[in-house]
Amino acid sequence: MAMPVPPVIEWRDGAVRILDQRRLPDAVEVLHCTTVEQVNEAIRTLAIRGAPALGVAAAYAVALAATRVDGPDEATYLERLDTVIDQIIATRPTAVNLAWAAERMRAAAHELGTLADHRPTDGIRDPRESIRHGLLALAHEIAADNEQRHRALAEAGADLFASGQRVLHHCNTGPLATAASYGTALGVLQAANQRHGIEVVVSETRPLLQGGRLTTWELAQWGVPFTLITDSMAADRMRRGGIDAVIVGADRIAANGDVANKIGTYSHAVAAGAHDLPFYVAAPLSTIDFDTPNGDAIPIEERATEEVHGYGDWRWSPSDAPVANPAFDVTPHERITAIITEHGVHRPPYLESLGRFAAASDEAA
Numbered sequence: 480m481a482m483p484v485p486p487v488i489e490w491r492d493g494a495v496r497i498l499d500q501r502r503l504p505d506a507v508e509v510l511h512c513t514t515v516e517q518v519n520e521a522i523r524t525l526a527i528r529g530a531p532a533l534g535v536a537a538a539y540a541v542a543l544a545a546t547r548v549d550g551p552d553e554a555t556y557l558e559r560l561d562t563v564i565d566q567i568i569a570t571r572p573t574a575v576n577l578a579w580a581a582e583r584m585r586a587a588a589h590e591l592g593t594l595a596d597h598r599p600t601d602g603i604r605d606p607r608e609s610i611r612h613g614l615l616a617l618a619h620e621i622a623a624d625n626e627q628r629h630r631a632l633a634e635a636g637a638d639l640f641a642s643g644q645r646v647l648h649h650c651n652t653g654p655l656a657t658a659a660s661y662g663t664a665l666g667v668l669q670a671a672n673q674r675h676g677i678e679v680v681v682s683e684t685r686p687l688l689q690g691g692r693l694t695t696w697e698l699a700q701w702g703v704p705f706t707l708i709t710d711s712m713a714a715d716r717m718r719r720g721g722i723d724a725v726i727v728g729a730d731r732i733a734a735n736g737d738v739a740n741k742i743g744t745y746s747h748a749v750a751a752g753a754h755d756l757p758f759y760v761a762a763p764l765s766t767i768d769f770d771t772p773n774g775d776a777i778p779i780e781e782r783a784t785e786e787v788h789g790y791g792d793w794r795w796s797p798s799d800a801p802v803a804n805p806a807f808d809v810t811p812h813e814r815i816t817a818i819i820t821e822h823g824v825h826r827p828p829y830l831e832s833l834g835r836f837a838a839a840s841d842e843a844a
Contacts, residue, residue, distance in 0.1 A: 485509060487658040488527060488536050490618065493546065495539045499526045500655055504696040515544045515563055522570040522577075525687065529656020530730045530766050531663065534576030535625055538618040540567045541584035545611045553592050553606045560588055560610075572778045573739055573807050575731040575768045580621055587617050622658065628763045628821040629659035633666035636726075636761055636819035640668075642675040644723040645706075647713055647751075649682045650741035651689040652728035652761065653697040663728040663761040665697060667819060672703045679705040680722055682713055684741060686786045686804070710743050714750035725751045729762040734837075736812030736829025737774030742805055748814040757816040764820050769837045774809035782806045 485507060487498050495512040501524065502508045510526055512518045518540040521527050527536050544563040550556035564585050568578045591613040592606050640646060646668060650656075653665035661669060671677050679698055684690035691707055698705045708716065716722050725747050731739040738744070738760050751758040771777055784802035789795050818825045818833065825832035 487532055487655055488539060488622075490539055490542070490615070495536075495543055497521050497527050497536070498655070500528060500693060501526050503655075504692055512543070515540055515547060515567065518543060519567060519570050522567075528689075529651065529658075530574040530576040530728070531625055531629065531657040531659065531763060532655070533571060533574050534580040534765060535618075535622050535658040537567055537577045537580040538584055538621040541581055541588075542611075542615045542618040545588065545614045549607075556607050556610075557589060557592055561585065571780060573730050573780045575771075576763075576765050579765050583621070584614055584617060588614055625657070625763075626659045628765075629657050629661045629663065629666055631821040632663060632761060632763060632819060633661040633670040635821065635823050636667035636759070637670035637674050639757075639759060639817070639819075639824065640671040640675060640677050640724060643677065644675075645678045645680055645721060646671075647680045647682060647716075647722045647725040647747060648694060649690060649710075649725075649727045649744055649747055650684045651693040651697070653694065655693050655697060656728065662697075663763070663819075664726040664759070665694060665728075667726060667759075667761050669701050669703060672701075677703075679703055680713075680716065681705050681707045682710045682743065682747070683707065684743060685710055686790065688790060689741070710746070713747055714753075717750055717754040717756060722754075722756065724757045724759065726759040726761060729760050729766050730807055731771070731777050732760070732762060732767045732818065732833075733771045733773045733777060733812075734767075734769045734830060734834065735773045736815060736818060736827065736833065737777070738810045738812070738815060738818075739774060739777045739779065739807045740810065742808050745808040745810045745814075748810045752814050758810075758814060759817050759819060760810075760815055761819040764822065764836055767820075767833060767836075769834070774811065777807075777809060779808075780806040 485498050489496050497510040499508045548559045568581050591610045653662035681690045681694050727744050729738045729740050748758050782804045787802045787804050
């Protein structure tokens with residue numbers, strides 16, 4: 480039976496509450512994080528994941544840090560807060576939204592400190608309290624703007640798909656990954672299904688099975704028809720005419736349109752190209768890193784060997800078997816048909832179609 484999806488992340492009573500995605504779909508549990516260390520651990524261990532959701536998590540983590548850090552004066556307070564922000568950024572190096580949100584909060588903290596020194600109009604004498612109040616307000620603003628932008632993104636991409644089409648989706652890009660009601664790629668598919676009626680082909684997404692565990696769960700909540708396959712079945716299904724298009728999200732998009740996304744994305748892009756199928760990427764402007772020229776400059780996170788040896792209590796390889804476990808791969812821009820953002824559908828050359836939004840990305844949420 481379908482059940483409402485709890486908030487992926489929220490601020491309540493001075494703490495950060497995070498839906499534990501490691502437990503889904505078997506159990507719905509919420510982590511009550513009262514320290515930044517607990518939020519960082521939730522990020523590192525994928526209790527919360529997905530680039531846009533990590534941006535919201537980073538904002539609330541900084542707001543939480545602001546209430547926990549102290550110092551004898553404002554300068555020391557800001558210095559200690561900067562140290563904690565650096566620790567938050569270090570938790571996941573590939574997803575640019577996390578660093579983007581944390582840096583936006585850092586800049587606001589220093590600006591708020593300056594304003595509190597010279598214009599204490601909020602009635603709070605201690606500048607540290609002004610910073611704390613201001614950072615929490617900004618975190619709420621980032622979360623609200625994130626919701627609006629993902630709704631616009633979903634609507635922008637819905638008409639790329641026609642009635643009855645079967646669309647391959649990799650990893651998880653719905654509310655669980657975005658902390659928004661829709662999502663990126665999965666939000667587009669939800670909107671497309673509402674307008675036209677489509678079917679989603681869900682790849683399992685090894686090694687952590689985000690597609691099998693999370694995407695199928697979300698699609699079931701929405702009532703969107705889907706079929707679950709293993710990652711290795713996709714190319715054959717394309718050859719036999721069982722897939723009409725591919726859509727994925729992104730963890731970082733370089734200025735030239737190269738896309739870093741969950742490992743296995745590049746394989747689907749190559750297979751789509753071999754079968755003349757469109758390959759779409761959906762992501763908000765905050766996922767585009769205009770300071771990174773191309774995919775070769777994107778840092779790729781290497782994760783624990785245990786993730787490849789098995790899953791949960793199951794083990795299917797010798798414990799001492801050598802393992803490579805990059806969490807992401809890079810799909811060159813030449814293999815991407817279009818990139819969907821809250822500002823519409825962008826087509827090659829991406830340096831031009833995306834580049835005109837470079838300034839706007841500084842304000843994106």
